[in-house]
Amino acid sequence: MIQVQNLSKTYRVSERQAGLTASIKSLFKPNYQEVEAVCDVSFTVDAGEMIALLGPNGAGKTTTLKMLAGLLYPTRGTARIAGYIPWERKPDYLKSISMVLGNKSQLLWDIPPLDSFRVIGEIYRVPAAEYRRNLDELIDLLDMAAVVTKPVRNLSLGERMKCELVAALLYRPKVLFLDEPTLGLDVSMQKRLRQFLAAYNRSSHVTIILTSHYMADVVELCSRVVLIHHGKLIYDGDLQALSRQLAPFKQIRLTLSSINGHLDNLPAGINVLEQEQNQLTLRVSQSESAAVTAHLLKTLPVVDLAVENPPIEAVIDQVYQGALI
Amino acid sequence: MNHRGGIVLIQATWASWLQYRSFFFVLAFGWMIPPLIYLFVWSTAAGEQTIGAFSRDAFIVYYLALILVNQLTYSQTNWTVGDVIRSGGLNPILLRPMPPLYNTLATEIAGKIVYMLFVVPITAVLALILRPEVDFELQHIVAFLPALSLAWMLRFFWGYGLALLAFWATRADALLAVQDSLLFLLAGQVAPIPLLPGVIRQAAVYLPFRYMIGFPIEILTGQLSAAEIGEGFFIQGCWLAVALGFSHLLWRYGIRHYTAVGG
Numbered sequence: 001m002i003q004v005q006n007l008s009k010t011y012r013v014s015e016r017q018a019g020l021t022a023s024i025k026s027l028f029k030p031n032y033q034e035v036e037a038v039c040d041v042s043f044t045v046d047a048g049e050m051i052a053l054l055g056p057n058g059a060g061k062t063t064t065l066k067m068l069a070g071l072l073y074p075t076r077g078t079a080r081i082a083g084y085i086p087w088e089r090k091p092d093y094l095k096s097i098s099m100v101l102g103n104k105s106q107l108l109w110d111i112p113p114l115d116s117f118r119v120i121g122e123i124y125r126v127p128a129a130e131y132r133r134n135l136d137e138l139i140d141l142l143d144m145a146a147v148v149t150k151p152v153r154n155l156s157l158g159e160r161m162k163c164e165l166v167a168a169l170l171y172r173p174k175v176l177f178l179d180e181p182t183l184g185l186d187v188s189m190q191k192r193l194r195q196f197l198a199a200y201n202r203s204s205h206v207t208i209i210l211t212s213h214y215m216a217d218v219v220e221l222c223s224r225v226v227l228i229h230h231g232k233l234i235y236d237g238d239l240q241a242l243s244r245q246l247a248p249f250k251q252i253r254l255t256l257s258s259i260n261g262h263l264d265n266l267p268a269g270i271n272v273l274e275q276e277q278n279q280l281t282l283r284v285s286q287s288e289s290a291a292v293t294a295h296l297l298k299t300l301p302v303v304d305l306a307v308e309n310p311p312i313e314a315v316i317d318q319v320y321q322g323a324l325i
Numbered sequence: 326m327n328h329r330g331g332i333v334l335i336q337a338t339w340a341s342w343l344q345y346r347s348f349f350f351v352l353a354f355g356w357m358i359p360p361l362i363y364l365f366v367w368s369t370a371a372g373e374q375t376i377g378a379f380s381r382d383a384f385i386v387y388y389l390a391l392i393l394v395n396q397l398t399y400s401q402t403n404w405t406v407g408d409v410i411r412s413g414g415l416n417p418i419l420l421r422p423m424p425p426l427y428n429t430l431a432t433e434i435a436g437k438i439v440y441m442l443f444v445v446p447i448t449a450v451l452a453l454i455l456r457p458e459v460d461f462e463l464q465h466i467v468a469f470l471p472a473l474s475l476a477w478m479l480r481f482f483w484g485y486g487l488a489l490l491a492f493w494a495t496r497a498d499a500l501l502a503v504q505d506s507l508l509f510l511l512a513g514q515v516a517p518i519p520l521l522p523g524v525i526r527q528a529a530v531y532l533p534f535r536y537m538i539g540f541p542i543e544i545l546t547g548q549l550s551a552a553e554i555g556e557g558f559f560i561q562g563c564w565l566a567v568a569l570g571f572s573h574l575l576w577r578y579g580i581r582h583y584t585a586v587g588g
Binding site: 011012066069070071072073087089091092094095097098099101104105106108109110111115116118119122123124125151 | 329330332333334337338340341342344345413414416417419420421422423581584585586
C-alpha cells in the first residue's frame, strides 16, 4: 500500500544571534543553514498494517508524515501510496487518505460536530446512505452519541479527539496518518482510543501510520515500528526485537537478606541501576546474564531474583540519548 | 468542481458565524460610522445649495448607497488568509479534495449574509429618517447590479492576491492597510469621485480603487453618461482580469513555496 524510497527533505532555515545588531545584520545578509530533516528514509507498509513512527522531538516524524500526506515536497526520493504520488495531491489521492494532526482541528469551533461532519460528507461526496451508516458505526464504536450535538468549543479534549477521528474516517479512507492522536489525553481516554483504533483497523483494514510519544500506544497497537533519529531510519521491524537488537541487556532484580558488604563483591561489568534498601536492579549484557545469575545465586544471600527484559521506555530513551547507536 | 460541498460549507460557516452575530453586528456598525460621518458633513456643507452636481439629497443617497456597497464588497477574509497561512491552518484545508479557495469564498459569502442582516435594516431606517428626494432609473439599476458584482470580485481578488504574499513575507497584511487607505481616498469614500480635484480625479478614474466601491454608486445615482458607464465597465473588467491573473499566479507559486518549506 505504501512504498517509500530514499525520502529526504532539507529545509533552509535562517539563523541569527539574539540582539539588535544581529537582527539588523540578518536583515541585509541573512544567514541560512541547511537542515536535513529527513534523510534517505525507505520503508514499505502493507495494506491493513498499522505501524508506529518513533523518534524524539525533531527527529523528522511529522515531516515524513507531511510528505506522505502531500503537504510537503521532498527534496529527494519517491513515495507511492495506493498507486499515487502524494505530493501531486490528486483529488482521488486526497479522497483515499486522511490525516489527524494532534494540534490542528478540522472541526468548526462554534457549531456541533454533526454540522462539520455533514460538510466533510459533502466535500468527499459520500452517498447519503453510506454516510449515515459510517457515521452511526463510528459514533457507536466511539460511544459518543451525546457529544455530537454540542458545540465543539464546549467539548473536552478527549471528546474533541473522538470527533476528529470520526471526521477523519467518515469517508472511509484507505490510509490514515495519525500524528500524536493521544496527545494530552488522560489515561483512560488514551486506552479507549487505542481500543477503538485496534478494532477499527481490524474491521475496516485501513492502513495506519501513527506517531506517538506514549509507548503504551505503540506497544498495544503496533507490532512493527519504524524508528527515526536525526532524520535517519535506524530501525524497522518488530517492537520486541527492537530491545534485543538495540539494547542487548537484561535487567536482574534481586532481593537480598542483607546487603552489608555484598555490593563490593559484584562481578565486573555489571551496572547497578537502582538500589533501595535490600533490593537491587542490575543491568547485564544478554550473553552474560545466565553466568551472572548463577554467580549471584552462589555468592549472595538471595531471597528473590528475577531476570527481565528492560522496559521499552528505557530502550527508547537510550536510543534517543544516542547511547546505542 | 464540487459545488454541493461548497454550498454545505457556506451553510456551516454561516451557522458558526451566527453564533457570534452580535460581535459581527458591532463590527458592521463600526464600518458604517465613517460613511455616516461623510454623509452628515457633506449634506450639511451642501445645505440648500449644490456642491458640484451634488445637492443635499444627492449626498444622502450617495452615502446611503455607499454604506451598502462598501459592506457588500468589503472582503474581510483578506485579513484572515495570511493568518491561516502563517499558523499552519492551511494544512487541514489542503488535505481536502476541494480547491482551498472554496473555504475562503465560503467565509466571504457567509459573512456577507450575516452583515446584511444588520446593515440593510439600519440603512432602510436611515433612509426613512432622512427622506431624501430620489428616483432611480431602471436602466441605472440594471447597470448597477453587474457593476456591483464586478466590484466585489475585483476587491476580493485584489486583496486575496495581496494576502497571499503571506506565503513569503510574514506580515503581508501591512499592504492591506495601504490598500484600505487608497480605498479611502480614491474609491469615492471621503468624497465622491466627481468632486475630487483635477489630477487626482483623473488618476482615480484609471486606478482600480474606484471600481471597487464608487463606480456602481455613481451608476445607481445617475451621475454617469452611457459612454462613461461603458468606459467604466471596460476599465473595471481590465482590472478584474489583472487581479484574477495576479492572485492565480501568487497562489500557484505560493503553494509551491509552501510545500517546499513547510507550513
